[in-house]
Amino acid sequence: MAPGNGKLGPVKTGEIELLFRSLKDPASHPRYDGDEHSVKVLPVGFKKTPENRAFSTQTIFEKNVDIRVRDGTILKCDIFRPDAKETVPVLLPWSPYGKSGRGMNLTDMPGSMGIPKSNLSGFEKFEGPDPAEWTKRGYAVVNIDSRGSWDSEGYLCWAGDQEGRDGYDAIEWIASQPWCNGSVCLIGNSWLGRSQWYIAAQRPPSLKCIAPLEASTDLYREIHVRGGISCEPFLEWMMNGFHGKERLEDPVAMLRKYPVINDYWLDKRAKIHQIEVPAYVLASYSTMLHLPGSLRGFEELPNQNKWLRIHTTQEWHDLYQPSNNDELQLFFDRYAKGIDNELEKLPKVRISLLGYNLPNIVNLPVPSWPVSGTTYKTMFLAPGERLLENSPSEKAVVQYQSDLPAFQMDNDPGEVRFRYTFTRRTYLLGAPKTVLWMSCDDADDMDIFLQIRKEDASGKMLQYHNIPKEDIEAQGLSDDNLPMVNTLVYLGPHGQIRASHRAIDEKLSTPHFIRHKHLVEERIPPGTVARIETSIWPGGIVFDAGESIVLKISGHPMYLAEFPTLRGEFKARNTGKHNVHTGGSQGSYVVLPFIDL
Numbered sequence: 001m002a003p004g005n006g007k008l009g010p011v012k013t014g015e016i017e018l019l020f021r022s023l024k025d026p027a028s029h030p031r032y033d034g035d036e037h038s039v040k041v042l043p044v045g046f047k048k049t050p051e052n053r054a055f056s057t058q059t060i061f062e063k064n065v066d067i068r069v070r071d072g073t074i075l076k077c078d079i080f081r082p083d084a085k086e087t088v089p090v091l092l093p094w095s096p097y098g099k100s101g102r103g104m105n106l107t108d109m110p111g112s113m114g115i116p117k118s119n120l121s122g123f124e125k126f127e128g129p130d131p132a133e134w135t136k137r138g139y140a141v142v143n144i145d146s147r148g149s150w151d152s153e154g155y156l157c158w159a160g161d162q163e164g165r166d167g168y169d170a171i172e173w174i175a176s177q178p179w180c181n182g183s184v185c186l187i188g189n190s191w192l193g194r195s196q197w198y199i200a201a202q203r204p205p206s207l208k209c210i211a212p213l214e215a216s217t218d219l220y221r222e223i224h225v226r227g228g229i230s231c232e233p234f235l236e237w238m239m240n241g242f243h244g245k246e247r248l249e250d251p252v253a254m255l256r257k258y259p260v261i262n263d264y265w266l267d268k269r270a271k272i273h274q275i276e277v278p279a280y281v282l283a284s285y286s287t288m289l290h291l292p293g294s295l296r297g298f299e300e301l302p303n304q305n306k307w308l309r310i311h312t313t314q315e316w317h318d319l320y321q322p323s324n325n326d327e328l329q330l331f332f333d334r335y336a337k338g339i340d341n342e343l344e345k346l347p348k349v350r351i352s353l354l355g356y357n358l359p360n361i362v363n364l365p366v367p368s369w370p371v372s373g374t375t376y377k378t379m380f381l382a383p384g385e386r387l388l389e390n391s392p393s394e395k396a397v398v399q400y401q402s403d404l405p406a407f408q409m410d411n412d413p414g415e416v417r418f419r420y421t422f423t424r425r426t427y428l429l430g431a432p433k434t435v436l437w438m439s440c441d442d443a444d445d446m447d448i449f450l451q452i453r454k455e456d457a458s459g460k461m462l463q464y465h466n467i468p469k470e471d472i473e474a475q476g477l478s479d480d481n482l483p484m485v486n487t488l489v490y491l492g493p494h495g496q497i498r499a500s501h502r503a504i505d506e507k508l509s510t511p512h513f514i515r516h517k518h519l520v521e522e523r524i525p526p527g528t529v530a531r532i533e534t535s536i537w538p539g540g541i542v543f544d545a546g547e548s549i550v551l552k553i554s555g556h557p558m559y560l561a562e563f564p565t566l567r568g569e570f571k572a573r574n575t576g577k578h579n580v581h582t583g584g585s586q587g588s589y590v591v592l593p594f595i596d597l
Contacts, residue, residue, distance in 0.1 A: 011155065019250045020248060023148070026243045031105075033100075061078070065078070077145070078143045080141045082140070088140050089208070090175075091185050092187070096148070096242055098145065103241075110485065115471075129187055142174055144170060147163070150244060151245065159195065161202075163198050163199065171199070183335075184208065185211065187210075189215070192215075193290070194219075197215065197217050201275055203274065203276060210278075211279070218269040228516065233570050278334075278335050279297070279298070284313065284314065292537055295369065308348070312354060317471065330342060354539075361427075374593050377591070381582045382396070386418060395583040397580065402575070406570070407568045408556075408568075416580065417551070419548045422549070429593060430593030431593065432539070433536070437529050447574050449558055450495035451492055451494050451536075454492065463489050467488060493539035494559045496557065499530060501522075502534070514534055556570065
């Protein structure tokens with residue numbers, strides 16, 4: 001048996017040996033449904049439970065089918081296909097989260113993210129398409145448990161080229177089946193989205209198109225070590241939820257051993273330039289995980305058969321909206337069935353802006369991303385919580401205590417603010433950039449966190465709710481008792497940078513978004529003033545006259561925690577007071593992107 005499956009000898013990425021931890025036994029999960037092979041016909045009207053959605057098309061459900069990949073590892077999959085003579089294309093969601101409802105699902109989330117249980121069959125893979133929805137649309141759905149997860153063999157692979165190779169082999173096996181028309185499409189959110197970048201870069205011949213519905217493309221920069229600051233609590237939460245029969249690639253152990261970029265981390269940056277198939281890319285502001293990756297993926301895809309939609313809700317809610325599935329079917333039908341349809345009439349780029357207390361702007365067609373004609377306005381930080389259009393002539397220092405306890409519940413202590421009030425309606429769209437002159441008398445490094453917020457005309461700091469009011473109320477929640485987690489509540493664009501990681505990667509950066517090298521740590525002697533330039537994640541916000549944009553700076557993350565158990569778990573590398581220098585030749589400023597409508 002080859003070392004690549006993780007059972008014999010070391011496993012390496014380049015020259016870097018992988019580190020592992022144990023996995024939970026699949027049988028320990030309450031939704032585990034066994035490893036036996038079976039074939040069933042699900043008749044019209046079949047329901048997994050009385051509360052679930054019924055199938056409207058007679059469907060063949062083949063459970064625990066073996067797919068052998070090139071190193072001999074066997075992956076397990078479930079197949080749902082219309083019971084018909086015609087061959088059909090396949091939708092393939094790829095992740096370790098558990099096939100066909102055996103692992104995590106929306107019912108585990110507060111208010112089921114506004115999606116009634118009766119809307120879903122219960123056979124959908126978490127963050128993936130519902131077989132009951134897509135068999136009626138003339139597609140098969142193949143739910144795979146990726147390498148090492150659940151009953152699939154090998155070690156649980158944490159993204160990269162190995163996942164890409166596995167996906168290539170699985171796609172070609174699926175395409176060869178007598179019930180398949182030879183066309184396979186990738187689809188899904190989050191892990192199911194990011195795996196598409198790695199798989200599509202391998203160029204499997206039978207892959208016709210991809211739909212990465214919000215997904216990172218560079219795990220180091222976008223999730224694991226944003227701005228050089230490790231995000232271990234969230235990674236630990238993720239790893240604690242995985243099940244398998246062998247072992248799990250351990251990104252936290254790898255991060256602790258290899259804190260800067262090497263071959264291991266380079267393998268986690270998707271090779272977008274190698275992708276040739278059409279793509280339907282989705283993005284939203286609400287997640288603190290996927291937005292830069294979605295936009296980078298769209299920007300760097302080398303062909304013009306690509307669409308981008310930036311929407312206004314949380315991604316899981318968007319995934320199951322009938323109108324969005326109608327649009328996805330146009331995309332899949334065009335490339336998996338060869339149907340000449342209305343797809344080309346869809347604008348290639350549609351953006352949305354959040355109103356908070358104002359109506360949202362939804363699906364506005366624009367000529368490009370980034371939006372051509374964007375105006376970048378420089379605003380200078382000044383004492384008295386001010387953002388000024390001109391640099392103050394007098395130098396000053398604004399201080400905050402960097403090491404106070406923080407729980408990511410909005411307005412933790414130790415946050416300083418700088419605001420500008422608009423005199424007319426204004427539209428922010430894109431990635432703000434900050435150039436900060438910073439110092440600390442007590443340490444040779446600083447973890448700096450940034451956030452853009454909206455204040456109404458009365459000075460109230462606003463929050464945006466990611467699920468439409470009527471949908472969340474139907475699931476027993478309301479605006480008054482909405483849990484303060486970032487899947488449900490969005491505060492504003494966030495950024496972060498470790499001062500010792502401030503070196504900019506000129507090759508990877510674009511005029512509208514800065515990326516850092518992360519190759520060495522450049523410490524700053526205590527008391528020394530350093531120039532620290534970084535991007536804040538993109539945002540889209542509507543401001544009315546009398547409302548204010550606020551830049552917040554602190555020593556802790558200011559977005560809400562992903563889950564209540566993560567509150568207070570994040571520990572920054574900070575000691576003492578941080579000094580923000582304003583005015584003069586070393587005056588801090590922010591560059592804000594605005595568009596005209």
